[in-house]
Structure formats: C-alpha cells, structure tokens
Amino acid sequence: MPLLEVTDLRTSFHTRTGVTRAVDGVSFSLERGETLGIVGESGSGKSVTCYSILGLIPQPPGRIEGGSAVFAGTDLLRCRPEEARALRGKRIAMIFQDPMTSLNPYLRIGDQLIEPLLIHERLPREEARRRGLAMLEAVGINDAARRLDLYPHEFSGGMRQRVMIAMALITKPELLIADEPTTALDVTVQAQILELIRKMQRELGMAVIFITHDLGVVSGLCDRVQVMYAGRIVETADTRTLFHAPRHPYTRALQRSIPALQAKGATLYTIPGLPPDLSRPVPGCAFAARCEHANDACRAERPALRAAAPGHLHACLRAHAGEL
C-alpha cells in the first residue's frame, strides 16, 4: 500500500470574479521513502495540491470540490479535524518557501522548535529541549545551545530555513512536504539546504514531496517527477526518463527554455502566449493554445493522463497517437 494516495483531487477558489479551478483532477501516489518532485510555473496548482492535502486551504474562498487523499489508511480530506491535526506536524510535516514569515517573530527559536514535541508527544519541557538541541545540531547549526534562546530575526535566511527543517523533522515524520524551500535563498545556501534534506532523508527514511519551479533542483534530488500545468498533471515519470525522454510538449518546452541547457548566446526557445486563466476553463487540452503541435482534436477533447510506458504517464493526445 502506498504511503499517500491522492485520487481525483479538485480544489477551487470562489471569488467575486468567478470560480478558479486551481487543482482540477489530480491523482498520484507516493511510496514510503520516495522523493517526488512537483514541477510547474506559478499558478499551475502545485502548492494548492499540497495545501489541500494538509487542510491548509482557507475555506472560503477555497473549496475542496472532490477527491480523496489517503495517508496510511486515513482520508485526510474527510477525516475529523482532530484526526488530521494528530497526523499533521507529527507524521506529515511541511516546510515553506519563506522562512521569515513562517517562524513566529515573538517566540524564541527553542520554544518554537520543541512545540511539536510538547503537543504530539507530550514530552516534559526538559526532555523536549534536549531533543531540540540535538536536532539543531543535526541540521548543522553551530553553537546550538546558545542559539535556542535567540529570536528568528537574529538568524540569517539560510539558518532560519535550517531551523524550519529541524522543526519539521523533530517528530521524525514519514512524509515531508517542501514547498520551494530554497527559492528565497542564495545558490550556495541552496546547495547546503539540499544536502541537508538528502542527509536527513537518508537518516529518517521519510518520503518527500518537493515542490519547485527549478528543474535543476529536481534532477539531483527526486526519484520521480510530475509536471503540472493549469491545475492538472501533464506528465509524470522517473527523473531520468522525464529529463531524457519527455513526451508532453509542455515538459519539452519547459526544458528547452532553460538557459543552462542551451548553446551560449543562442536564442532561447520560448513558449508563446501566457498561461491560461483558470476561471475560464477551456474544453480541450489547457496547453493547446500555446502548443506548436496542437490540432482540432486537442482543442475539443480533454486528454486523460495515460501510461505511455510502465511508470511514464502523460496527457497528450498526439504523443499517445505516436504522432510526436
């Protein structure tokens, strides 16, 4: 049985200007210890997918329209709130993009760090503090004993993200969801944080969902990647296959627009047009309007995510027909 099984998840936002279908029928599963990368541009629904699973979507304006997300036998979308709370922060942990806004500026680092232990494991303070200290040392913060009593503003961006990771991992979760954890950081600090996530994953054997827009980060970290566009998964495969033999035109276009993979000075490939407006759903493939291979069938019929090879699924009619 997979650790997490998401089936036909649909989340929308009801606003004055209409209904935005941010996540529109997403299904995937995750095995224990596996690292899954979710790649997509802003507005593709990669963060909303994970926030929905964790029950972090503000309702209203958000609404989970349907689907299920079964984590170790419990449907996170339908269980009682206290059941979800018992899992969240203990067996499932999350780290966010911006470590400054996700730490409480009024609380000392130590107090925030040990909160999950006090709540979920009901440890005595002394014991929790001892584990907090060990965890801070494990994520590579020097002079940890003194730093437990500092406030977030006294830490640099990279150190704050280390604290966030320590806080997420202190209860030894089985699943870590990381939402662009290195986007706000410098490359050298990003390299430190990625190394740390790799190390902690080896030690704890947890599964990781890594949300990012950076294909470079995915290539070194993830076992499997899924690419999202306009609230749907358009392609998923193991990392090597996705990079070396992508089938969906959007995945290919994304890859071709990265400067690192192009000859220097050559004109970069660009995807014409703009991402679609999710409050005005189109009948066919959401990418058809920007796709150089789209034909009438693409604009008429919504393509399903189907297997092209074992473990390699994509949602392109023409690629399935063998035309691409």
Next chain:
Amino acid sequence: MSETILELRDVKTHFPLHRGLIFRRDAGTVKAVDGVSLSVRRGEVLGLVGESGCGKSTLARTILQLLPTTAGAVLLGGRNLTAAGAEEVRAARRDLQMIFQDPYASLNPRMTVFDTLAEPLRVHRVCTAEEIPARVHRLMERVGLAPRFLRKYPHEFSGGQRQRIAIARALALEPRIVVADEPVSALDVSIQAQILNLLAGLCREMDLTLIFIAHDLSVVKHISDRVAVMYLGRIVELGAAADVIERPQHPYTRALVSAIPVPDPDVERTRQRLVLPGDPPSPINPPPGCAFHPRCAYAVARCREAVPPLIPAGPAREAACVRLGEL
C-alpha cells in the same frame, strides 16, 4: 578592442550606521561597495554576479548616481559623474538608464502605459508634444507589446508584460548604457526566456551596452560577453563569461559554480559538489585580508594579512586571490 564607455575607478559606497534616536552615535559603516574598478566597453553585455548582500545592486545604483559615492569616480564617456552637479547628472541619465527587478513595484500603478513611456520624453524634452505618440508606438513595437495596451494600467498586465513595459521605459531616451538589476529573477522560466531573448536582441539592434546583474549564473553566462563576480563589496574575478563559468579560478567562483544544480540527472548525481560552509560575512565587520578566507577551503595564513588585489589570471582574465598559481 572597442572603446571604454563607462569606467569605475576605485568606487566605494558606504552607509553610516547610527544607534539611538535622540543622541545619535556612530555605530560603524556598512561597506556595501568597497573599491570596485572596472571598465565597460561599448556594445558589450557585462554580467555582474554574486550572492545577496555582495553589493551588486548598490553598485548599480552608484553607477546611476542614485546613491552618493563615498569615494572614487564613475566616468561616463570621460565625464566624471561623481563630481558633476545635479543638472549634469540628470542630463547624463539620458545615456544611462535602469531596469529594476520587481516589475510590480517599479511601475507607477496610477499611470497608464502611455503616460509611463511618455514621461521620460517630456522630462528630457527630446521631442515635441506631437511626436510623442508616434515614438511611444515605436517603443511598444520594439519590446513586443500591442499598441492597444497603451491605455491600460500596470495591474492589467502579467509579470513578463510589465517587465517589457519597464524595458520600453528604459529605452525611451535611446540610452547608450542600460543597467538591468535582476530583470528576470521574479519571472517564471518560460517568461524569463522571452525577456532574455528580447534584451539580447535589443543589444544587437540598438548598439546598447548592458550591465546585467543577476544571481543566476546560467542566465548570466547565456547573455553576457564578460562577467564580474562580486563578494562582499569587491570584484573577485573578471573575464569572458563562458571562460569564467566553465573554468573558474577564484575559490569563491568555483564554489558558486558548483552550487548551481544541473538540470540533467546523470550529471547532477555523479558530479563533485563543493558545499560552501556558513553564510557570507557581514559587510559591517568584514574579516581582515581576503573577505572570503573564513569560508575558503584553501585559505592559509597570508590570506588574512592583506586584501588581495585583482591580478591577471590568464588571457583577459583577472582574479583576486593570492594562491592563484598554487591551486
């Protein structure tokens, strides 16, 4: 070799720090830019890279005289801007324009696209009022925006389109030099590629000199002819872009290059990574000698003694490291 269009001579931009509200006392100095010398050639794209806090944005603002220079000289076509009066600096801005990182903050939300693009033409009186609409139309075409957008306001545009408007505004005065401060870092990859192509095309067509600031080395390598690497207010390495990034010599550049994840799983999983320990030091209290020595794997005693100057390191290459020959 083509002529030098902009020259920086030992430029320093320091910010004094104060403590206390009523009884202000000095509490040190932030040495954001601390002795940068650089000549920019006409028509080239010069990339400026470094981590946050290394002084690259301060340097950009210093070049445009948006910040007072503490010491040194900024020479535009031989004219020293640091010694010039306000009127002269303003006139120089016809030749020297800037594109900012955040297209959500750099456009006035209460001005239409037309007004935004017409303003520099009016301020600098470059043409008569009757000629303005035609010139604005040409600018819109140049950056790939449809003229029907002219009456719209910035909030009606996406990030990529806004950045096109900001580029059009910078080009309105037909400047000789454009300084672009992280112009693509706020954009998604597919949009980033569009803006990079646009900038590269404009440089070719308009004989423009571009100073391109970014923290993303792959973007800089793609667009730049030469690249300067900054660390804590100083240039530590300088040379042809592909050469510096493919064969970095300064230990800091090596670490920076090694930190970029490669979007190819086979390469990424087998390559040797140099993970740099710690964070960049504070520019208030920089370490003595080479500012990089506390994080450098190759540091020896003499690295702590004096600030290493930029010395030749191969053809058209310079690096500021005392151990260059030994590494």
